[in-house]
Amino acid sequence: MKLRCERDTLADAVATAQRAVASRTGAMPVLSGLRVTSTPGTVELVGTDLELTIRVRVPAETEGEGSAVVPARLFSEIVRQLDAGSVSVELTDDEARIEAGRFATKLRTLSATEFPRLAELEGGGVRVEGAAFAEALRQVVPAASRDDARPILTGVLLTASSGGLRLVATDSYRLAMRDLQGVSMLGEGQKVLLFLAAANRDPRKWADPHRFDIRRRSTGHVAFGRGVHMCVGQVLARMEMELVLGALAKRVAAIEPRGAPVWRLNNTLRAIEHLPVELVAR
Ligand code: HEM
DSSP: OEEEEEHHHHHHHHHHHHTTSOSOOTTOGGGGEEEEEEETTEEEEEEEOSSOEEEEEEEOEEESOEEEEEEHHHHHHHHHHSOSSEEEEEEOSSEEEEEETTEEEEEEOBOGGGSOOOOOOOSOOOBOOHHHHHHHHHHHGGGSOOOTTSGGGGSOEEEEETTEEEEEEEOSSOEEEEEEETOBOOOTTOOOOOOHHHHTTOTTTSSSTTSOOTTOOOTTOOTTOOGGGOOTTHHHHHHHHHHHHHHHHHHEEEEEEOSOOEEOOOSSOOOEEEOOEEEEEO
16 A cells, blocks of 8 residues: 655654654564555554554545555654655555655555454544643643552543533542543534523523513524524514514504413423414504
8 A cells, every 4th residue: 555645744643643653662563653644635543552552644636545564663764854845655465665755665554454453443433632631631631640559540530411521630648630521412413402592591591481571581592593503594583573563563552362372282382373362442
């Protein structure tokens, strides 16, 4: 298989994945390598010391699919010293051929079959803004234990809930906790069903939510949705309502209910299907 990409893109990806490459490999020399996997349009680099695994995916022109393991340090040094521009890497079972401009070199690769099988992540995962996550970690990590006798306390507990992401660290004498509120709990492609009717009647937001109060400050209601799919017709809808009610108000002294409302059967919207009223002329 063959891949071609910009030197800077490849060098950055190698430097990142290399951070997880084991410094001492013991019985598994293959851990001193980076696994390079080519798929159409993308190259994935993986470094692991079995405890920490870093995967980096970068766009690349690729020919053929497959994996090979290149010696991480050597590969990284070579890539860093190449001239800026396009780099091509051809990988066979036991060799990596690196070419950039007038430069070409060959490296012996390590056995890809010996590279550990890494568990694929399950579930949608949590999407967190990098800077906020880094700050939260900086705040809690000092409270974690450094005592390897109780390894569980050297970790940071991450709990995802519908409210956000919680980070907790403790050495059993002190505890630091930080909530990242409002973090998106959604994985790519997951959908949310928004119960607008419930949100608009949430007593934590609205006092006496079931009472129709014409003087209520309605800022923050979600009757027209929220976010990127917020109703694009809301200006027209508001104008129509203003016109209808404005025209009625000029001719009508009162609008009196004459019978029980019939509610629309709908799980997400709250609307009246039918309401008999009497208009009292001015
Ligand atoms: C009182 C009247 C209306 C109400 C209560 C209403 C309510 C809503 C709500 C709740 C959404 C968001 C749905 C979602 O998030 O999946 C929405 C989206 C939308 N509405 Fe309305 N709407 C009204 C009138 C109108 C009118 C008059 C138009 C067109 C002239 C319109 C066009 C749209 C469109 C195109 C979207 C989809 C926007 C998107 O997904 O990007 N709506 N509406």
